[in-house]
Amino acid sequence: MLKYVFALLMSVVTANSYALGHSGIKLPGLGGGSGGDSAVNWDDVAGTGQNAIVDIYKGTQLLIRSTAEMAEAIGLKEQAALLYAQAKKIKDDGSVTGDYDLGEAAKQTSETMDLIEKALSEAKELTAQQKEAVGKSVAQYVVGGIRYIKGMKSIKDVASQASDAPMTKMMQFKEIIGIAPTAVEGAKAFFGKIPQVIKLMKTKGIQTPANVSEMSAGF
Numbered sequence: 293m294l295k296y297v298f299a300l301l302m303s304v305v306t307a308n309s310y311a312l313g314h315s316g317i318k319l320p321g322l323g324g325g326s327g328g329d330s331a332v333n334w335d336d337v338a339g340t341g342q343n344a345i346v347d348i349y350k351g352t353q354l355l356i357r358s359t360a361e362m363a364e365a366i367g368l369k370e371q372a373a374l375l376y377a378q379a380k381k382i383k384d385d386g387s388v389t390g391d392y393d394l395g396e397a398a399k400q401t402s403e404t405m406d407l408i409e410k411a412l413s414e415a416k417e418l419t420a421q422q423k424e425a426v427g428k429s430v431a432q433y434v435v436g437g438i439r440y441i442k443g444m445k446s447i448k449d450v451a452s453q454a455s456d457a458p459m460t461k462m463m464q465f466k467e468i469i470g471i472a473p474t475a476v477e478g479a480k481a482f483f484g485k486i487p488q489v490i491k492l493m494k495t496k497g498i499q500t501p502a503n504v505s506e507m508s509a510g511f
Contacts, residue, residue: 332453332456332457334457334458334461334464335461335464337450337453337454337457338450338461338464338465338468340446340449340450341446341447341450341451341454341464341465341467341468342467342468343443343446344442344443344444344446344447344450344468345386345443345447345467345468345471346385346386346387346443347386347439347440347442347443347446348394348440348443348444348447348471348475349382349386349387349388349394350382350386350436350439351436351437351438351439351440351441351442351443352382352394352397352398352436352440352478352482353379353382353436354432354433354435354436354437354439355401355433355436355437355440355482356375356378356379356397356400356401357375357376357379357432357436358429358430358432358433358436359375359401359404359405359408359429359433360372360373360374360375360376360379360404361425361428361429361432362408362425362426362429362430362433363375363404363407363408364425365422365425365426365429366408366411366412366415366418366422366426367411368404368407368408368411371403371404371407372404374400374404375400375401375404378397378400394471394474394475394478395474395477395478397478398477398478398481398482399481401481401482402481402482402484402485405485405486405489406485408489409485409488409489409492412489412492412493412496413492415496418496418497418498423496423497423498423499426493426498427493427498427499427500430490430493430498430500430501430504431500431501433486433507434501434503434504434506434507437482437483437486437507438503438506438507440475440478440479440482441479441483441507443475444475444476444478444479447468447471447472447475448472448475448476450465450468450472451465451468451469451472454468454469483507486504486507490504
């Protein structure tokens, strides 16, 4: 049984090591722990990683839902419906169904944001109701973004430490190692185009939150 667990964890670590390295996450050698690790409380480290996953998924839920609200406000009903369905797959406690695809959710959000940007740029004038709806939605997008970034930074740190954990603790890091590179890549999709979208919103008279820069800082 122990040999099976070891093989399973090593397959996860090896499969993700390339992606982690290319996402700014440093992975040490797969030696299964070193002599200097005896003082590390690996249960606490794993707990930090699990809390980071909750932040990532709850942040994602807000990002998706607020994008759907923006899309709905300017007439992109079909795109809004797809994103609302994605948001419903994330539960109140931050857990998701086993087949939930974070990367796909980020991709759909990014594609919808492109359409929102296009629709706003082509709109001659927005109603007061549309401006208010979009403004409230982008404020929630920032709240979700700040939470997502917090979780992403934390999970990067934990994933970088994980391969130093003793083999008896490695199963606790399976999900963390698996999601870390997707979370980093997802940040690019969620936040890469936000500066120009916010700038465009301002030209249309939409009130945007003052703390928008906190959302993408450090990703």
